[in-house]
């Protein structure tokens with residue numbers, strides 16, 4: 496049984512780099528292509544697997560195709576347990592990403608991720624019940640997230656909810672989760688009637704807003720606190736948020752306080768932006784321990 500369960504999306508990212516984008520009916524030559532495992536759920540599970548091999552289980556689904564097989568192999572290589580990843584008669588989730596002129600165009604095909612529905616669950620609930628923390632995002636149906644969060648609350652299991660991409664229903668999750676980690680845009684969508692300061696004060700040690708290169712802001716129960724990002728030679732910020740969430744969840748289950756867990760996750764995401772791809776730069780625990788901002792008082796089993 497694993498300490499942490501991630502329920503969420505799994506995808507293959509098909510990345511095309513081009514200097515021209517075709518008009519309707521036109522064909523152009525692109526520059527380069529790469530295929531990398533992605534999906535917010537999968538990325539967060541891999542972030543945890545790197546830090547704590549075999550202490551994280553993924554619940555989700557892939558299709559009966561070559562992408563599905565390759566994704567399962569990747570999970571196993573990264574320390575993520577896959578007993579609860581179903582293979583369903585759909586295509587594996589795919590994100591078709593076109594990068595041009597420092598901008599991107601993305602088409603997401605949810606495919607198998609649409610079938611992550613709790614109505615059919617059996618052993619999945621047992622895995623969750625035996626864990627300490629469940630990590631959720633917004634790339635599986637909202638109804639599934641709601642059912643899981645309610646179950647966790649009834650059974651005393653902590654929930655870390657990363658509400659991305661933002662949905663109008665996100666605020667419904669608030670009473671049932673322990674930590675919610677939107678970025679600035681997602682936090683505005685979550686609580687549109689409150690300023691950032693008001694929102695943070697309303698949910699102390701629970702609402703943790705990530706601000707990209709500006710770091711993280713939260714309320715510690717007494718006042719608003721900011722944990723600055725650590726300056727980095729940035730190669731690719733893709734996956735910074737997923738690394739942050741995975742590392743934060745791992746640190747919380749290891750007994751760190753909210754502020755310490757934020758600091759730990761800040762080191763992890765700082766390391767992650769220095770490598771290409773969402774999963775490419777996710778650090779091991781050893782790599783974090785070598786960082787100058789690692790605190791000697793932090794203890795991991």
Ligand SMILES: Nc1ncnc2c1ncn2[C@@H]1O[C@H](COP(=O)(O)OP(=O)(O)OP(=O)(O)O)[C@@H](O)[C@H]1O
Pocket residue numbers: 659678679705706707708709710711723724725726727729732733734735736737739760761764765768
């Ligand atoms: N350029 C950067 N340099 C150093 N740290 C960074 C940088 N960008 C992000 N981070 C770290 O990663 C954390 C999460 O980043 P961010 O707020 O961009 O999340 P996000 O919007 O969910 O990211 P994404 O969707 O791109 O993965 C930040 O709080 C910060 O600690």
Ligand SMILES: [K+]
Pocket residue numbers: 731732733734735767768769770771772773774775776
């Ligand atoms: K990266």
